[in-house]
Amino acid sequence: MSANLTDRPSSHHKPRFSGRRIADAGFSRSPAMSRRDVLLGGFCLCCIPQLGFAAAETTGLEEIASGVFVRRGPDVEASPGNRNGIANIGFIVGRDAVLVTDPGGSLADGRWLRSEIRKHTEKPIRHVVVTHMHPDHCFGAAAFEEDRPNIIGHHGLGAALQARGEFYRQRLAEILGPQEVGAVVLPTQEVSPDGAEVDLGGRVIRLKAHEAAHTTCDLSMTDSETGLLFAGDLLFVGRVPSLDGSLLGWLDELQKLRALDAKKIVPGHGPAAAEAAPAIADLERYLATLRDETREAIDNGMTIDEAVETVAQSERDRWTLFDDYNGRNVTQAYKELEWE
Numbered sequence: 001m002s003a004n005l006t007d008r009p010s011s012h013h014k015p016r017f018s019g020r021r022i023a024d025a026g027f028s029r030s031p032a033m034s035r036r037d038v039l040l041g042g043f044c045l046c047c048i049p050q051l052g053f054a055a056a057e058t059t060g061l062e063e064i065a066s067g068v069f070v071r072r073g074p075d076v077e078a079s080p081g082n083r084n085g086i087a088n089i090g091f092i093v094g095r096d097a098v099l100v101t102d103p104g105g106s107l108a109d110g111r112w113l114r115s116e117i118r119k120h121t122e123k124p125i126r127h128v129v130v131t132h133m134h135p136d137h138c139f140g141a142a143a144f145e146e147d148r149p150n151i152i153g154h155h156g157l158g159a160a161l162q163a164r165g166e167f168y169r170q171r172l173a174e175i176l177g178p179q180e181v182g183a184v185v186l187p188t189q190e191v192s193p194d195g196a197e198v199d200l201g202g203r204v205i206r207l208k209a210h211e212a213a214h215t216t217c218d219l220s221m222t223d224s225e226t227g228l229l230f231a232g233d234l235l236f237v238g239r240v241p242s243l244d245g246s247l248l249g250w251l252d253e254l255q256k257l258r259a260l261d262a263k264k265i266v267p268g269h270g271p272a273a274a275e276a277a278p279a280i281a282d283l284e285r286y287l288a289t290l291r292d293e294t295r296e297a298i299d300n301g302m303t304i305d306e307a308v309e310t311v312a313q314s315e316r317d318r319w320t321l322f323d324d325y326n327g328r329n330v331t332q333a334y335k336e337l338e339w340e
């Protein structure tokens with residue numbers, strides 16, 4: 001059963017756009033923090049904006065299917081030159097309204113996207129879907145304040161942003177400058193485990209809230225008109241994934257993505273659109289290698305530091321940014337699997 005998030009003006013559920021600081025929900029006091037989080041000091045570094053070395057310009061929008069526009073994010077880290085516009089973001093135009101997903105990596109990135117939308121359509125922007133809590137996907141939401149959209153996320157997104165949002169905002173402000181980052185925007189509509197639908201006027205978007213995988217608040221969505229699956233960071237293509245939820249959970253969720261039987265996907269990172277089957281297979285191979293070799297390292301009595309040096313090295317040449325993320329993924333995997 002799905003809750004139907006109908007396409008209607010959202011004046012009755014006012015988006016929480018206040019620039020309210022939520023430092024009092026800081027991660028170190030979050031009751032929801034797991035032991036793994038404690039061991040990692042609250043975060044795995046892979047989800048914290050890092051100062052990038054290349055000031056790569058972001059690329060333009062591509063219309064990858066009728067009424068579906070995506071900007072490919074470059075495979076680099078956040079830098080002042082790219083305004084943290086490093087994730088794949090875009091929008092879908094229906095008969096009556098526009099849905100944005102994701103809104104961008106900063107206020108500046110979101111403003112860029114909003115101005116691009118206005119070059120294509122004057123239809124109201126009624127929905128902003130945030131696929132998960134990571135800064136490169138969520139901070140653009142502040143750029144849509146005047147549209148008063150529904151801010152839609154996984155049922156765990158609000159709590160995750162309350163726990164980490166302010167930390168992310170400050171870290172990103174150090175890189176981009178505070179005026180570029182924008183406020184932490186909390187969801188106004190959270191998708192339950194049963195899923196939800198949004199109707200853009202004859203164009204229904206189906207939303208699915210996943211169990212812990214890439215993060216603890218991953219949302220995917222399918223466009224009924226084209227069959228396109230927007231996977232968020234549940235799928236990385238070409239760029240090495242970052243693990244910030246559950247390794248075993250992610251492998252399970254990949255099976256669920258496969259069962260959706262989409263032909264084409266929009267990954268969170270990588271090309272604007274890709275074939276579903278090879279994208280899922282590649283990521284599954286990496287994650288399964290990470291799982292199997294980490295288990296082996298634990299069984300052989302290796303320390304985390306030793307495991308970081310050896311696990312999944314066979315994958316090294318297959319992914320960009322491998323050396324930036326694989327070690328952290330091994331650390332995450334080790335902490336998850338050592339309790340088996």
Ligand SMILES: [Zn+2]
Pocket residue numbers: 087134136137233268269
């Ligand atoms: Zn991402």
Ligand SMILES: [Zn+2]
Pocket residue numbers: 132134214233
């Ligand atoms: Zn992510």
